[in-house]
Amino acid sequence: METNYEELDEDGQLELPAEPMRLNMGPSHPAMHGTIRMVLDLDGETITDVDIQPGYLHRGFEKSCERGTWNQVFPYVDRLNYVSPMLNNVGFSLAVEKLAGLKVPERCTWYRMVLGELARISDHLTCNSASAMELGAFTPFLWCIKTRDFVWDILEQETGARLTHSFGRIGGMAKPPTEHFKEHTLAVLPQVEESIAETEALLLKNRIFLDRMQNVGNLRPERALALGVTGPVLRSTGVDYDVRKANPYMFYKDVDFDIPVGHDGDNFDRFMIRFEEIRQSIRIIRQCVEKMPDSGPVNVDDPRFVYPDKSQVYNTIEATIAHFKMVMEGVKVPAGEVYSYTEGGNGELGFFIVSDGTGTPYRVRVRPPCFLNLQACREMLVGDMIPDIVPTFGSINMIGGECDR
Amino acid sequence: MDFWFILGVILKMAFILGVALLLYAPVFVLFERRQSAYFQDRLGPYMGGVKMPRAVIDNLPMLQMGGYASAAGAGATALLSIVMVFLGHAGEPGLWILPISWGTLLLLSALGAPAQAVGAFVLPHLFYRDRLTLFGGLHAVFDAVKSFTKEDIVPPRADKFLYSIAPIIAMIPAFSLGAVIPFGPDLHLDYLFDTLPTEGVIDGPVAHLQVASLNVGILYIFAIGGTGVISAAIAGYSSDNKFALLGGIRAASQMVSYEVTLGLSLVGCFMLYDTLRLDEMVTWQSENSFLGIFPAWGVFYQPLAFVLFFFASIAEYKRVPFDAPEGESEIVAGYFLEYGTGKWLMWMISEFLEVAISSMLIATIFFGGWDVPGLTRSGWEAFGYHFDLSGTNWEFLSNFANSHLFVTVVSIAAFLGKALLLGILSLQVRWTLPRFRYDQIMQLCWKLFLPLSLLNVFVTGVLILLFS
Numbered sequence: 001m002e003t004n005y006e007e008l009d010e011d012g013q014l015e016l017p018a019e020p021m022r023l024n025m026g027p028s029h030p031a032m033h034g035t036i037r038m039v040l041d042l043d044g045e046t047i048t049d050v051d052i053q054p055g056y057l058h059r060g061f062e063k064s065c066e067r068g069t070w071n072q073v074f075p076y077v078d079r080l081n082y083v084s085p086m087l088n089n090v091g092f093s094l095a096v097e098k099l100a101g102l103k104v105p106e107r108c109t110w111y112r113m114v115l116g117e118l119a120r121i122s123d124h125l126t127c128n129s130a131s132a133m134e135l136g137a138f139t140p141f142l143w144c145i146k147t148r149d150f151v152w153d154i155l156e157q158e159t160g161a162r163l164t165h166s167f168g169r170i171g172g173m174a175k176p177p178t179e180h181f182k183e184h185t186l187a188v189l190p191q192v193e194e195s196i197a198e199t200e201a202l203l204l205k206n207r208i209f210l211d212r213m214q215n216v217g218n219l220r221p222e223r224a225l226a227l228g229v230t231g232p233v234l235r236s237t238g239v240d241y242d243v244r245k246a247n248p249y250m251f252y253k254d255v256d257f258d259i260p261v262g263h264d265g266d267n268f269d270r271f272m273i274r275f276e277e278i279r280q281s282i283r284i285i286r287q288c289v290e291k292m293p294d295s296g297p298v299n300v301d302d303p304r305f306v307y308p309d310k311s312q313v314y315n316t317i318e319a320t321i322a323h324f325k326m327v328m329e330g331v332k333v334p335a336g337e338v339y340s341y342t343e344g345g346n347g348e349l350g351f352f353i354v355s356d357g358t359g360t361p362y363r364v365r366v367r368p369p370c371f372l373n374l375q376a377c378r379e380m381l382v383g384d385m386i387p388d389i390v391p392t393f394g395s396i397n398m399i400g401g402e403c404d405r
Numbered sequence: 406m407d408f409w410f411i412l413g414v415i416l417k418m419a420f421i422l423g424v425a426l427l428l429y430a431p432v433f434v435l436f437e438r439r440q441s442a443y444f445q446d447r448l449g450p451y452m453g454g455v456k457m458p459r460a461v462i463d464n465l466p467m468l469q470m471g472g473y474a475s476a477a478g479a480g481a482t483a484l485l486s487i488v489m490v491f492l493g494h495a496g497e498p499g500l501w502i503l504p505i506s507w508g509t510l511l512l513l514s515a516l517g518a519p520a521q522a523v524g525a526f527v528l529p530h531l532f533y534r535d536r537l538t539l540f541g542g543l544h545a546v547f548d549a550v551k552s553f554t555k556e557d558i559v560p561p562r563a564d565k566f567l568y569s570i571a572p573i574i575a576m577i578p579a580f581s582l583g584a585v586i587p588f589g590p591d592l593h594l595d596y597l598f599d600t601l602p603t604e605g606v607i608d609g610p611v612a613h614l615q616v617a618s619l620n621v622g623i624l625y626i627f628a629i630g631g632t633g634v635i636s637a638a639i640a641g642y643s644s645d646n647k648f649a650l651l652g653g654i655r656a657a658s659q660m661v662s663y664e665v666t667l668g669l670s671l672v673g674c675f676m677l678y679d680t681l682r683l684d685e686m687v688t689w690q691s692e693n694s695f696l697g698i699f700p701a702w703g704v705f706y707q708p709l710a711f712v713l714f715f716f717a718s719i720a721e722y723k724r725v726p727f728d729a730p731e732g733e734s735e736i737v738a739g740y741f742l743e744y745g746t747g748k749w750l751m752w753m754i755s756e757f758l759e760v761a762i763s764s765m766l767i768a769t770i771f772f773g774g775w776d777v778p779g780l781t782r783s784g785w786e787a788f789g790y791h792f793d794l795s796g797t798n799w800e801f802l803s804n805f806a807n808s809h810l811f812v813t814v815v816s817i818a819a820f821l822g823k824a825l826l827l828g829i830l831s832l833q834v835r836w837t838l839p840r841f842r843y844d845q846i847m848q849l850c851w852k853l854f855l856p857l858s859l860l861n862v863f864v865t866g867v868l869i870l871l872f873s
Binding site: 139 | 441444445647648651725726728729732733734735736737835836837838839840841842843844845
C-alpha cells in the first residue's frame with residue numbers, strides 16, 4: 001500500500017518522504033568473507049531489515065562424498081571448517097566408527113583429543129583476532145596469527161600438512177604420534193597463553209573496542225535455542241550446552257574442564273568465551289598429554305577397516321590383495337544409519353551417515369554449526385548500524401566451506 | 406608589489422610545499438607502509454627505484470670503504486685543527502696551504518667526519534639489487550607515476566563533472582593552508598653572517614619566513630580547512646555508489662562537527678597569546694618562559710587544548726580511529742571508493758598533506774613553532790649566559806654558532822622536526838586502536854570534546870583575569 005506521508009504528519013511539521021535505502025553487501029565485500037550476500041534495508045545507517053543469502057561457496061560436498069570410498073571423504077571434511085580441519089576429521093571418524101561398532105585404542109583417542117583441541121585453539125585464535133582486525137586493531141591479529149602458526153607447526157609435524165591434514169582414518173589415525181609430539185605440544189601452550197594475555201591486555205581496556213563490542217549483536221537464549229544455535233554463540237547467551245559435557249564422546253568425561261558461558265549474548269561475550277575456551281582447551285591438552293600412553297597401537301586391530309602395514313603390502317600377497325580391495329572398493333561399513341555429533345569449532349558438528357553395506361557412503365549429511373548460527377544473524381543485526389555488521393558477523397565465525405558445503 | 410616580493414613569495418611557497426610534498430608525504434607513506442611490512446615480515450614497498458649502472462653497483466663496497474677512509478681523514482684533520490686552534494693559529498690558512506683558515510677547517514671537518522661515516526654506513530641500504538631506492542623512499546614516487554599512467558575509469562552513471570572535480574577540491578585546502586604557517590624567524594638579508602643584537606629594530610631588507618602574514622591568521626585556516634568537507638561530500642554524492650554515499654555523509658557530518666571543537670579548543674590560545682596571527686604566536690612563545698626554565702610553549706599553558714586539538718585534527722583528516730568515512734571493513738573505501746588512478750592519488754596526496762599541514766599547525770601553536778629552547782635572535786643563550794668565546798682562540802666557533810644564518814637554519818630545522826614527529830605520532834595510532842562507530846564519533850565530539858573545550862575557554866579566562 002502506498003503511504004501518504006503528508007497524512008502521517010500530525011504535528012504540522014514538514015516531513016520529507018523517505019524510503020529505506022536498499023544496499024547490497026557482498027558476496028565480494030571485505031566483511032562478508034567472500035561467500036555471503038546481505039541485502040540490507042537501511043534507515044540512515046540503521047538496519048531495518050536484512051536478508052542473508054549464503055550459498056556462494058556451495059561445492060556439492062554431500063554429493064561428492066557419495067562418489068568415493070569411505071576413506072576418500074576425509075579430504076572433503078578437511079574443507080568444511082577449514083580453520084579447524086582436525087575437528088572435522090575426528091568427527092567423521094567417530095561417526096563411521098559408531099556405525100561400524102569400532103572402538104579405537106586408548107592411545108588413539110587421547111591423540112585425537114589433543115589434535116582436536118589444538119585445532120580448536122587455532123579456530124578461536126583466528127576468529128577473535130580477525131574480529132579485532134576488522135575493527136581496525138591490526139596488532140592483535142599479527143600476534144595471534146603468529147601463535148597460530150606455532151600451533152600449525154605441531155599439526156604439520158604430526159600430519160604433514162598445515163591446513164588440510166586428511167589425517168583421520170576409520171578405526172584410527174593415518175600415523176602414530178611422532179617422537180617429540182608431547183614435548184612440542186607442551187612447549188607451544190605457554191606461547192598461546194602469552195599471546196592471549198597480550199591481546200586481552202591491549203583490547204579489554206580499550207574504550208573504543210568495548211563500545212564496539214558490548215551490547216552489539218545481542219541474542220536472547222530462547223531465540224538462540226529456537227534457531228538451533230550452538231557453540232560459542234549459544235554459550236554467550238548463557239546456555240551451557242557443550243557436546244563435550246552434554247554427551248561426552250572420546251574421553252572428555254575423564255578430563256577436567258569448564259564451559260565458559262556468557263550473560264548478554266553480545267559480541268563481547270562471544271569474544272571473551274572464545275579466549276576462555278582456548279584456556280580450557282589448553283587445560284584439556286595438558287591432561288590428555290599426561291594420560292596418553294607413549295606406546296601402543298593407534299589403529300584398531302581389524303583388517304576389514306584398517307589398511308595393512310606397508311611392509312606387508314609390498315611383501316605378502318594377502319596384504320597386497322587386502323590393500324587393493326580396500327583402495328578400489330573401500331572399506332565395507334555395515335548397512336545402517338547413524339547420527340554422530342561432536343563439538344566443532346563453531347558448535348555442534350553432526351554427521352548423519354547412511355550406509356548400504358558397500359564401500360561407498362549412501363548418504364553423508366552434515367549438520368554445519370555455521371549454517372544454523374547464521375540463521376540467528378538476522379535477529380542480531382536488525383536495529384544495529386552498518387558498522388556493527390563487522391563485529392557481529394565476525395563473531396559468528398561463519399566459515400564458508402562449512403556453511404555452504 | 407615589486408619583483409623581489411613576488412620572487413620571495415614564490416620561493417617561500419615552493420619551500421613549504423616542497424617540504425610537505427617531497428619530505429613529509431614520502432616519509433609518512435614510507436613510515437606507514439614499511440612499518441606494516443615489518444610487522445608482517447615482508448619486504449614492503451621497497452623495489453621502486455632508479456636503475457644504476459653496473460659499475461656503481463659492483464663498486465659499492467669500494468665506495469663504502471672510500472667513505473670510511475674519507476671520514477677518517479676528516480677526523481684526523483679535525484684533531485689537527487683542534488691542536489692548531491689551541492696553539493693560537495685559528496686565523497692562519499688551514500693545512501698551511503688552503504684558502505680557508507684553521508678555524509673554518511675545524512668546523513667543516515668536525516661536521517663532515519660523522520656525516521661521511523654515517524653516509525658510508527647507510528650507502529648499501531640506499532640500493533636494492535641494481536636500483537637506487539633510498540630506503541624504499543623512491544617507491545612512493547614510482548607509485549605516483551604508475552597511478553597517473555593507468556587508464557582512467559569513471560563509473561558510467563556517475564556525475565562526470567562533480568566526480569572529476571572532487572579530488573581537485575580536496576587538494577585546495579591541503580595546498581593553501583601552508584600559506585600562513587611561519588616556518589622560521591625573520592631573515593635579515595644584510596646580516597646573514599653576523600651576530601644580531603638581542604634587542605632593537607634592525608634596518609635593511611627583511612624576509613619573513615611565512616608566505617602570507619595575514620592578520621586573520623588562524624581564521625583563514627579554519628575557513629580554508631572547512632572546504633575539505635565539500636570534496637568528500639560531493640565525491641560521495643557523485644560516484645553513483647551507495648557505499649560512497651554513506652562514506653560521503655559520514656565524512657560531511659564528522660568534519661563539520663569536529664571543526665567546532667577544532668576552533669573552540671584554540672580560543673584559549675587566542676586569549677593567551679592575545680593574537681590571531683600565527684607568527685606573533687610563535688614570537689610570544691619564544692620570548693616568554695614558563696616557570697623560568699621551560700620554554701613558554703602553548704602545550705604547557707594549554708595541555709587540554711592540545712589534546713583536544715590533536716584528536717580533533719585527526720578526526721578532520723579522517724585517520725584511525727576516526728576513519729569511519731573510509732571504514733574499509735564495512736563500506737569498503739567510503740567516499741573515494743570509485744576513484745582510481747591519478748584521482749585516487751590526489752585523494753591520498755591531499756590526505757597526507759593534511760597530516761603534514763596540521764602537524765605544522767600543532768607545532769606552531771603548541772610547540773613553539775621554530776622556537777628552540779636556548780636559542781635567541783642573537784645566538785645561544787641559557788640561564789643568562791650568552792655563548793660567546795670572543796677574546797679566546799675559539800672565537801670563530803661562537804661567531805659561527807651565533808651567526809644569523811646558522812640560527813635561522815637551526816630554527817627552521819627544529820620546526821620541521823617537530824612537525825615530522827607530530828605527524829608520525831598521529832600515524833602511529835593506527836596500529837593499535839580499533840575504529841569508532843559513526844555515532845560514537847559524533848557522541849565523542851558533542852558530548853565530550855565540545856564541553857571540554859568550552860571548559861578550557863572558561864578556565865583560561867578565569868586564570869587570565871586572576872593573574873593579569
